[in-house]
Amino acid sequence: MTTRLAPSSPLGSPRATIKVGLGQLVASNERGAGLAALGLGSCIGIAAYDPEARVAGMAHVMLPDSTLASAPGPPGKYADTAVPALLEEMRRLGASPGRLVVKIAGGAQMFATAGGTLNIGARNAVSVRAALAAAGLRVRAAETGGTSGRTLELWVDDGRTTVRVVGRESVEI
Amino acid sequence: MSTHETDGPAVAPGALAALQLDALREIGNIGAGNAATSLSQLVGHPVGMSVPSVRVLPLDQVPAAVAGSEDALVAAIYLRVLGDAPGHIMFVLTLEDARSIAASLLGGMDPGTRDAFGLGEMERSALAEVGNILTSAYLIAMTQFTGLSLEPSPPDLGVDMAGALLGYVLSEVALSGDVALVIETAFEELDEPVSGDFLFIPTPAGLGAVLARLGVPS
Numbered sequence: 001m002t003t004r005l006a007p008s009s010p011l012g013s014p015r016a017t018i019k020v021g022l023g024q025l026v027a028s029n030e031r032g033a034g035l036a037a038l039g040l041g042s043c044i045g046i047a048a049y050d051p052e053a054r055v056a057g058m059a060h061v062m063l064p065d066s067t068l069a070s071a072p073g074p075p076g077k078y079a080d081t082a083v084p085a086l087l088e089e090m091r092r093l094g095a096s097p098g099r100l101v102v103k104i105a106g107g108a109q110m111f112a113t114a115g116g117t118l119n120i121g122a123r124n125a126v127s128v129r130a131a132l133a134a135a136g137l138r139v140r141a142a143e144t145g146g147t148s149g150r151t152l153e154l155w156v157d158d159g160r161t162t163v164r165v166v167g168r169e170s171v172e173i
Numbered sequence: 174m175s176t177h178e179t180d181g182p183a184v185a186p187g188a189l190a191a192l193q194l195d196a197l198r199e200i201g202n203i204g205a206g207n208a209a210t211s212l213s214q215l216v217g218h219p220v221g222m223s224v225p226s227v228r229v230l231p232l233d234q235v236p237a238a239v240a241g242s243e244d245a246l247v248a249a250i251y252l253r254v255l256g257d258a259p260g261h262i263m264f265v266l267t268l269e270d271a272r273s274i275a276a277s278l279l280g281g282m283d284p285g286t287r288d289a290f291g292l293g294e295m296e297r298s299a300l301a302e303v304g305n306i307l308t309s310a311y312l313i314a315m316t317q318f319t320g321l322s323l324e325p326s327p328p329d330l331g332v333d334m335a336g337a338l339l340g341y342v343l344s345e346v347a348l349s350g351d352v353a354l355v356i357e358t359a360f361e362e363l364d365e366p367v368s369g370d371f372l373f374i375p376t377p378a379g380l381g382a383v384l385a386r387l388g389v390p391s
Contacts, residue, residue, distance in 0.1 A: 020242075028194055039334035040336070041333070041334075042340060043252060074351070077351075110333065110338055110341045111331055112329060120344050147331040150337070167289055167290070
């Protein structure tokens with residue numbers, strides 16, 4: 001079973017890889033499935049896995065803080081709302097927060113000069129870590145910062161988590 | 174920054190009526206026409222353009238709608254629009270087309286130290302300049318038509334996955350809603366098989382200002 005909290009997109013047809021788009025979060029215990037956040041720039045992908053229940057969850061966080069925004073939007077959009085919502089979706093599939101292995105990737109600065117002083121990527125990384133800590137979760141591995149986009153993937157069967165950067169092989173984190 | 178008084182209230186892209194979308198398409202057409210002329214002078218070939226499309230898209234669908242997939246490798250030149258109608262402009266090309274335009278602009282000049290994507294320093298600045306010229310021409314036409322004062326920021330070139338580059342703009346758009354108004358024009362060099370997508374994404378405040386000046390406020 002796969003549950004998805006999405007802003008707008010309908011559920012795609014079932015496929016081996018389940019895309020987690022901007023602002024979305026997905027939990028799954030479907031055998032053989034993978035969750036993927038493609039092309040994370042300043043966004044942060046959170047990959048969470050319960051190895052005992054074999055439940056995987058992923059969020060594609062766009063912004064650090066829901067209180068900054070004039071529009072509420074789906075919970076996956078903000079660090080502070082994505083973490084509790086992701087835990088809830090995973091819990092529904094039988095995951096236990098105490099067993100979760102959490103890894104994060106993203107938070108890059110894609111444009112150096114035109115962006116002005118607001119480095120959303122760095123702020124996203126700080127806020128995601130804070131939200132995870134507030135939920136009692138430790139970050140086991142992180143690939144954040146820098147100036148390159150990343151694709152984060154997580155497999156339901158074994159919790160294998162990889163990060164891919166353009167022009168390089170994907171690496172396990 | 175603004176030299177005018179506030180032009181109408183901010184407008185959420187999701188609330189736009191057909192008449193307003195038509196007006197925005199027309200202004201995209203005027204901007205892009207001027208931009209195509211400037212680009213053809215720069216490259217020395219005739220440049221064609223598509224009829225601009227005006228789409229209100231959920232944020233998570235924008236990268237795939239523009240580039241085919243979130244992880245498609247693209248070159249994108251980003252400029253922030255400052256002034257009375259703030260917004261974002263991005264010129265998106267495939268890496269091959271970016272390389273080919275850059276090489277033709279340099280016309281045999283030394284491209285300089287090449288980056289991981291095979292683009293020389295000089296080629297990168299030539300591409301940034303293409304974005305700058307297109308954007309300036311686009312904004313000048315918009316200014317002439319609406320009287321709004323609009324200035325581009327310096328251009329910034331990124332080569333990476335489309336989702337990562339567009340996500341930068343979309344995160345800002347996400348602060349005020351879950352959909353983006355995307356005014357998109359495809360440019361095509363008529364003598365060469367290269368093309369690029371020019372995107373204008375106004376903020377809700379910018380959208381309100383433009384619509385008020387076009388006489389179709391909400």
